Amino acid sequence: MSRSESTPVSDAPVLRMESVRKTFGGSVVLRDVDLEVAPHTVTALIGASGSGKSTLLRCANLLEEIDDGAIWLDGEEITDPRVDQDAVRRRIGVVFQAYNLFPHMTVLDNITLAPRRVHGVSRAEAEERARELLERLGLGGKADAYPDRLSGGQQQRVAIVRALAVRPRLLLLDEITAALDPELVGEVLEVVRGLKDEGMTMVLATHEMGFARDVADQVCFLDGGVVLERGTAEQVFGDPRQERTRRFLRRIVEAGRL
Numbered sequence: 001m002s003r004s005e006s007t008p009v010s011d012a013p014v015l016r017m018e019s020v021r022k023t024f025g026g027s028v029v030l031r032d033v034d035l036e037v038a039p040h041t042v043t044a045l046i047g048a049s050g051s052g053k054s055t056l057l058r059c060a061n062l063l064e065e066i067d068d069g070a071i072w073l074d075g076e077e078i079t080d081p082r083v084d085q086d087a088v089r090r091r092i093g094v095v096f097q098a099y100n101l102f103p104h105m106t107v108l109d110n111i112t113l114a115p116r117r118v119h120g121v122s123r124a125e126a127e128e129r130a131r132e133l134l135e136r137l138g139l140g141g142k143a144d145a146y147p148d149r150l151s152g153g154q155q156q157r158v159a160i161v162r163a164l165a166v167r168p169r170l171l172l173l174d175e176i177t178a179a180l181d182p183e184l185v186g187e188v189l190e191v192v193r194g195l196k197d198e199g200m201t202m203v204l205a206t207h208e209m210g211f212a213r214d215v216a217d218q219v220c221f222l223d224g225g226v227v228l229e230r231g232t233a234e235q236v237f238g239d240p241r242q243e244r245t246r247r248f249l250r251r252i253v254e255a256g257r258l
């Protein structure tokens with residue numbers, strides 16, 4: 001997509017979270033989380049396993065109900081109980097670690113299902129958009145293939161195409177390379193880089209620190225459900241303010257992952 005296709009003129013945040021609190025069975029998983037995501041920017045959520053990254057994304061997409069605080073999408077408070085949650089979810093694309101493609105459907109049918117069934121787009125229009133996206137993501141010849149004929153990296157790229165097919169305002173990417181063999185990670189990250197260049201607004205949870213450092217405009221370090229540190233990639237990776245962030249990054253460097 002081009003910038004002009006999906007884009008408003010203003011710089012008002014696409015996504016805003018304020019004092020978000022989320023508990024599961026009495027244990028606090030997100031505590032007082034504030035977040036602002038500007039249009040055409042990439043926000044990377046980093047932090048140890050269990051720090052709350054996925055939960056934050058799931059709250060942003062209303063897949064989890066928050067206990068306190070509020071969330072806005074394009075200035076509309078989406079946590080207002082009067083809001084049509086399905087309509088909100090239709091404006092947000094989500095890609096998970098597991099690609100969740102329907103195995104009995106071709107790539108093309110997987111991609112066009114939501115635009116046709118949920119968004120009321122005609123088959124012809126949905127297929128045209130799907131083919132264009134497949135081409136753009138290097139999957140031009142795969143429209144009629146079944147998912148089990150594709151590599152993990154190709155399947156994940158199809159999942160990204162599927163999320164883009166409905167022209168989302170915001171894309172949430174939850175550990176999208178975590179299930180991939182190392183040699184397939186690069187091709188998926190390249191796609192994300194390309195989407196950034198096209199101006200897509202994205203929030204991604206990732207353990208790929210090198211990628212987060214390269215691609216993110218904003219990095220949030222979560223620790224025990226708290227956004228402990230937030231800043232530019234340069235600041236958080238190059239000059240972290242918090243001792244816990246420094247310790248986390250030191251471990252990553254020692255493990256050879258940064």
Ligand SMILES: Nc1ncnc2c1ncn2[C@@H]1O[C@H](COP(=O)(O)OP(=O)(O)OP(=O)(O)O)[C@@H](O)[C@H]1O
Nearest residue numbers: 024029047048049050051052053054055056175205
């Ligand atoms: N549905 C649930 N019910 C109960 N506890 C949950 C649920 N989902 C997440 N949690 C807990 O919330 C905490 C945060 O989990 P979350 O998956 O958000 O972390 P994460 O940072 O994304 O971890 P990872 O990097 O391993 O994906 C964890 O302690 C987890 O066990």
